Every structure is written in C-alpha cells, then in structure tokens.
Amino acid sequence: MEIAEFQRQIEAIYFERDSRRGAAASFRWLVEEVGELARALREGESAHAREEFGDVLAWLCTLASIHGVELEEAVRKYARGCPKCGGTPCECGEPERE
Numbered sequence: 817m818e819i820a821e822f823q824r825q826i827e828a829i830y831f832e833r834d835s836r837r838g839a840a841a842s843f844r845w846l847v848e849e850v851g852e853l854a855r856a857l858r859e860g861e862s863a864h865a866r867e868e869f870g871d872v873l874a875w876l877c878t879l880a881s882i883h884g885v886e887l888e889e890a891v892r893k894y895a896r897g898c899p900k901c902g903g904t905p906c907e908c909g910e911p912e913r914e
C-alpha cells in the first residue's frame with residue numbers, strides 16, 4: 817500500500833470522527849502512540865512493535881489530513897537523497913534532520 821493510498825484509507829475509516837476531535841487532541845493521540853511504540857521497542861517484542869509502528873503512522877496520517885497535508889508530497893523532499901547534500905546515503909554528516 818502506497819503512502820497516499822494509506823492516508824486515504826485512514827481518512828475513510830476515521831476522518832469524520834478525528835476531525836471533530838480536532839488537531840490538538842489528535843496530536844496528543846499521536847504522541848501517546850509514539851510512547852506505546854517506545855515501550856514495545858523496549859520490551860523487544862517485534863510483533864507488538866510492528867503493530868505500534870502501524871498505529872503511529874495511522875495517527876500521523878490523521879494529523880496530516882486535519883492540517884491539509886499530503887504525506888506523499890511531504891516525503892518528496894527525500895526523493896532525490898538528502899535534502900541538504902543530495903547524497904544517498906547522506907554525506908553531509910549532520911545528525912539532525914529538518
């Protein structure tokens with residue numbers, strides 16, 4: 817499933833309810849799911865972690881949709897390599913991504 821298709825699927829399932837809930841509450845849900853992912857990774861249970869990765873991505877889709885952002889367009893900055901140096905892999909040695 818491609819990222820745009822996944823964003824449409826999450827919208828079809830949840831957008832009406834999530835948009836009523838609002839951006840701030842949806843952001844808190846995303847953070848909560850990131851916390852659950854952290855716990856799953858710490859526990860070292862790969863099946864549980866895989867499930868949490870899916871939940872985090874689903875909430876990221878919801879938040880993007882509420883803010884009118886197409887994730888397909890958002891990730892395009894990485895399509896030709898590192899946005900700063902253009903390298904694949906990155907050769908500019910800067911640890912932080914903007």
Ligand SMILES: [Zn+2]
Nearest residue numbers: 898901906908
């Ligand atoms: Zn770079």
